[in-house]
Amino acid sequence: MLHTPLADTKDVAIATSALKKQYKNGQFPVLKGVNLTIRHGERVALIGSNGSGKSTLLKCLIGLHAVNEGSVQTLGETFGSMPTAAQRAQLRKQTGFVFQKHCLVKRHSVLSNVVHGMLGLPGSWRAFTQATAPSRWRAKAMSALEDVNLADRARSRADALSGGQQQRVAIARAIVRGPRLIIADEPAASLDPVSGSEVMQLFSEFAQARGITLLFTSHDMDHAAAYSDRIVALKNGQILFDKASREVSDQDLRDTFQ
Amino acid sequence: MSGVSPDLRSRFSGMSSINFVLILVVAAIVLSSINSVAPSLGQLADGLPSMINLLDRMWPPNTDANFLTRVGMRLVETFQIALAGAAIGIALSLPIGWLAAKKVSPIGPASWLVKAIISLLRTIPDLVWALLFVVTVGLGAVAGTMTIVVDTIGFCGRFFAEAMEDADKEPQEALAAIGANKVSILMGGILPDAAPSMINTALFALEKAVRSSVVLGLVGAGGIGQELKAAFDLFQYKNASAIILVIFVIVLVMEFITDWLRSKLQ
Numbered sequence: 044m045l046h047t048p049l050a051d052t053k054d055v056a057i058a059t060s061a062l063k064k065q066y067k068n069g070q071f072p073v074l075k076g077v078n079l080t081i082r083h084g085e086r087v088a089l090i091g092s093n094g095s096g097k098s099t100l101l102k103c104l105i106g107l108h109a110v111n112e113g114s115v116q117t118l119g120e121t122f123g124s125m126p127t128a129a130q131r132a133q134l135r136k137q138t139g140f141v142f143q144k145h146c147l148v149k150r151h152s153v154l155s156n157v158v159h160g161m162l163g164l165p166g167s168w169r170a171f172t173q174a175t176a177p178s179r180w181r182a183k184a185m186s187a188l189e190d191v192n193l194a195d196r197a198r199s200r201a202d203a204l205s206g207g208q209q210q211r212v213a214i215a216r217a218i219v220r221g222p223r224l225i226i227a228d229e230p231a232a233s234l235d236p237v238s239g240s241e242v243m244q245l246f247s248e249f250a251q252a253r254g255i256t257l258l259f260t261s262h263d264m265d266h267a268a269a270y271s272d273r274i275v276a277l278k279n280g281q282i283l284f285d286k287a288s289r290e291v292s293d294q295d296l297r298d299t300f301q
Numbered sequence: 302m303s304g305v306s307p308d309l310r311s312r313f314s315g316m317s318s319i320n321f322v323l324i325l326v327v328a329a330i331v332l333s334s335i336n337s338v339a340p341s342l343g344q345l346a347d348g349l350p351s352m353i354n355l356l357d358r359m360w361p362p363n364t365d366a367n368f369l370t371r372v373g374m375r376l377v378e379t380f381q382i383a384l385a386g387a388a389i390g391i392a393l394s395l396p397i398g399w400l401a402a403k404k405v406s407p408i409g410p411a412s413w414l415v416k417a418i419i420s421l422l423r424t425i426p427d428l429v430w431a432l433l434f435v436v437t438v439g440l441g442a443v444a445g446t447m448t449i450v451v452d453t454i455g456f457c458g459r460f461f462a463e464a465m466e467d468a469d470k471e472p473q474e475a476l477a478a479i480g481a482n483k484v485s486i487l488m489g490g491i492l493p494d495a496a497p498s499m500i501n502t503a504l505f506a507l508e509k510a511v512r513s514s515v516v517l518g519l520v521g522a523g524g525i526g527q528e529l530k531a532a533f534d535l536f537q538y539k540n541a542s543a544i545i546l547v548i549f550v551i552v553l554v555m556e557f558i559t560d561w562l563r564s565k566l567q
Binding site: 107132136146151163171213 | 472474476477480484489490497
């Protein structure tokens with residue numbers, strides 16, 4: 044089924060219209076009609092208490108979870124329930140996704156984990172390990188590791204690195220294909236405060252320097268305020284407020300988390 | 302005597318009457334089986350002189366050079382059956398285990414069907430498979446190798462599938478988010494995590510293959526077992542004892558090698 048674009052794709056990176064998501068019939072809906080628009084190059088923090096629907100929304104945006112009602116437009120691809128296979132391929136080619144727990148393949152080398160970022164591309168069967176990957180992909184992976192200051196650990200096993208370093212590897216994996224959009228689900232949540240701030244700064248600098256749209260969730264209000272242009276608060280599956288980061292007040296935060 | 306303490310009263314409180322009856326039924330079956338087929342002390346006493354007589358006829362083992370050369374040739378064939386059968390079986394178990402692994406299988410819910418086939422391969426004993434292959438492809442090592450292949454798939458298919466099911470899900474989700482297809486997720490996310498367990502299983506399969514291959518000859522499927530059967534059939538007990546000793550050494554050496562490999566891989 045063809046879907047009408049929700050917004051002008053030149054300006055808008057992400058747009059959702061009356062997005063609803065329910066995991067099982069009869070269960071309480073996780074998202075209850077979310078309307079959200081994010082322009083290209085914006086850095087947006089998604090905040091909300093546990094169970095407010097933040098992670099679900101992120102996964103719906105790139106078709107990792109099916110939508111029950113409403114539609115999604117991500118990087119010009121408009122879809123209802125789920126993107127088509129071609130749309131999904133197109134989306135994932137241009138999107139870097141970073142999880143809370145970095146999700147690296149522990150027994151593989153750091154370089155292999157970054158090369159995994161190429162797995163969605165044509166001919167990517169060679170990218171399951173750095174040893175079999177084409178030279179140009181290995182070079183791109185090394186360049187991404189240099190960007191996150193981990194080029195000297197390329198041969199180390201992923202589980203030999205600290206939590207902060209592993210999250211930086213996950214960032215390198217997310218940026219290795221040169222994405223237009225980075226979606227990060229609580230990227231600093233499993234890290235100590237110093238490593239967490241380093242990771243968030245890295246994200247923020249990348250996004251700003253390369254004009255990448257950044258959408259991340261966070262429970263840390265300092266991170267949300269410091270590394271985003273806009274803060275969107277979700278409460279009980281609905282948007283509570285959508286404001287410029289500098290305009291968010293203590294009362295807004297109390298309303299969000301109480 | 303004072304009243305029974307509550308702790309003593311509660312000792313058997315967890316057992317339902319159904320469980321109690323089940324335990325009685327199982328005990329009755331075990332006792333009746335022992336009564337029917339286990340040797341009595343009288344039978345053991347009667348058999349002892351025959352056993353001593355047999356051991357006497359087996360000692361000393363035959364060390365004739367020609368005989369040992371023939372046994373050596375059979376030994377090489379036994380190893381070939383075990384190695385070729387285990388290698389082919391392990392290689393085939395990889396895709397079969399993947400198809401059977403719940404939640405990661407590319408055929409989705411139909412994975413139970415593959416699991417059922419693996420169970421069938423595993424539940425039929427190797428000597429029965431050997432008999433079937435001797436009938437279909439004839440006497441000799443090929444039947445033995447085919448038996449080991451099937452036996453290894455029955456063993457490795459199940460444990461490979463379980464190792465893949467238990468592999469860390471988070472990297473798989475991350476690779477799926479990147480756009481990796483099922484094969485890429487298998488190669489990049491599942492196999493690296495499941496590899497230690499799968500290598501362990503493969504080494505056990507090799508050990509098992511060597512043990513199986515020495516007896517397959519008893520039903521004509523090649524290897525040193527054929528020589529053993531001939532020795533007993535022709536009452537050449539000194540030959541039989543030499544072959545039994547050789548089998549003992551082979552199995553011991555194989556277990557030593559696989560134990561050493563396992564310790565190196567951990």
